[in-house]
Amino acid sequence: MTDPERERLAALRAAVPLLATRAYLFSGGIAPLAEPVRAEMATWVDRWAGDPLTHRADYFGDWGRLRTEFAALVGAAPAEVAITENTSRATNLALRLLGLPAGSTVLVDDTTYPTMAWAALRHGLRVRLVRRAPDEAAVDAFAALTDPGTSCLAVSHVAALDGYRHDLADLAGLCADRGMRLFVDAAQSTGVVPVDMARDGIDALVSTAMKWLLGPPGIGFLAVREAAATGTPLDVGYVSARIADSYQLTELPPVPSGAAGTEVGLAALPLLAAATAGIRLVRAAGVDTIADRVTHLVGRVVDGLARRGLTVLTPAQPRWRAGVVAFAVDDAPALAGHLREHGVDVWGYPSGRVRVDPHGFNDDDDIDRLLEGIDAWQTRR
Incomplete structure (x- = not known):
């Protein structure tokens, strides 16, 4: 070094x-508070106490800055990233956006965070558990159980219970060969393992601010590559509709496709700049x-x-x-x-x-x- x-x-x-x-x-559970993160949270509260309109005038400034920082961290375009409440919410949104065929199979393994499997079942998909031998490469275990009805491979990049780390490039190669999507929960890797969605062939990625990214609880991240976002956001709100003060109640407004269309209302505003500070600390190091x-x-x-x-x-x-x-x-x-x-x-x-x-x-x-x-x-x- x-x-x-x-x-x-x-x-x-x-x-x-x-x-x-x-x-x-125990940064994989909740990170300790860094001083720049504390300072951003304190600044937001102080401004709120002194002049609430300061924040009202810049609701989307902190939001956009956080989106840009996370996008740069994971090799995505800012438009492919949405801010959510947590990783589980992001997981459900990711499966919706991936638009996987109803009744198709999602492969999971022992690393897969349970929300990924449960959300797949909730979305009308089949879930097949792949069991990997201790010295077996994960890609070989997945390849053995892939069939024409398999639409997606869903894994945690790093497993929360035993720390197993997947080789994403290997899994992406398998997905490309078999016509599957690669969906990655990166809550235990963003900030401590280099991740690049384009380089690693990741179609959808979810994560959280509160662990390795040194941010506060209450902020999650969703990133879906534009080419993979074939599903339609189900919910709608004034943020996703991009309205100002003029709208029609009897007509559905146009909603952006992809991750941008999943942000329906205000995010946790006091936490946005704090989460940005955490990512900037990581990227600076x-x-x-x-x-x-x-x-x-x-x-x-x-x-x-x-x-x-x-x-x-x-x-x-x-x-x-x-x-x-x-x-x-x-x-x-x-x-x-x-x-x-x-x-x-x-x-x-x-x-x-x-x-x-x-x-x-x-x-x-x-x-x-x-x-x-x-x-x-x-x-x-």
């Missing part, structure tokens, strides 16, 4: 005050640079857990993992609570797994602190 890259990561770390006292290692740091830190976590005899659920092969590390342990919430007492924040699930999600602002000292906390836990037991 070059000196400029280290300096950018140091600046990113300095922007998160919590890191001065804690090793925060550089997603490639963040990815390199996270690859190093994840490797240290995986190796450290294995040396301590813990069962690592995340793939051993670096090419199949990203920022999420999961391992099995009895009484996972208790271990997570123990680590919190030692200034280390992870997440423990009642099902018996702990997740550790280092970001680009984390460093080796944070990982040392995590492993020392686990040592203390094992000694105590």
Whole structure:
């Protein structure tokens, strides 16, 4: 890593005050608050208190800036991006816009976030679960179950439960060969893994601000390539109708096709500039640079857990993992609570797994602190 890259990561770390006292290692759940994000939220509230018309005059300014930032992050055109409330809402909208044939099959696997499968069923599609062997490439498992009635492959780029990372280029090649759409939930990858919809052959992508993009809860993202947006937005509102103060009540106004037509009313206005600030922090540090740091830190976590005899659920092969590390342990919430007492924040699930999600602002000292906390836990037991 070059000196400029280290300096950018140091600046990113300095922007998160919590890191001065804690090793925060759960950015895949909710990111810690960065100072520029806090400042934008405070500025919105202050302006609202002092002169509400300041915001009224620029409702769509912050909206457009956020759309542009996210589009640049994922290799989409701004017109192909919509701001939503969350990833689940974006998922339902994406399936509507993709216009998949009724009764056709959507392939999913163990990485697929459940909303993707449930939304497909709700939209009158069939869902087929693909089971991948531990050392099998996902593209081979999907290829084996593809048939002429398969219209879409729906995956989470990085799995929330075990951190498996798909090779999107491989999946896109399969989709192109078989005439399928590639639909990607990128909530666990945008900001920590380079994503480019055009380069990676992604037809539809959804994500959220509150995780690796360092933004606030309440903002989601939808991106659908223009050529893939063959469906019609179902809902309509004054935003999608692009009306001012003149309209006809007995005539349906023209509504834009694609993602733009899904924005029917006001977004969460106080959060837009804050979400933009989070993305700008990520882009300033550089997603490639963040990815390199996270690859190093994840490797240290995986190796450290294995040396301590813990069962690592995340793939051993670096090419199949990203920022999420999961391992099995009895009484996972208790271990997570123990680590919190030692200034280390992870997440423990009642099902018996702990997740550790280092970001680009984390460093080796944070990982040392995590492993020392686990040592203390094992000694105590």
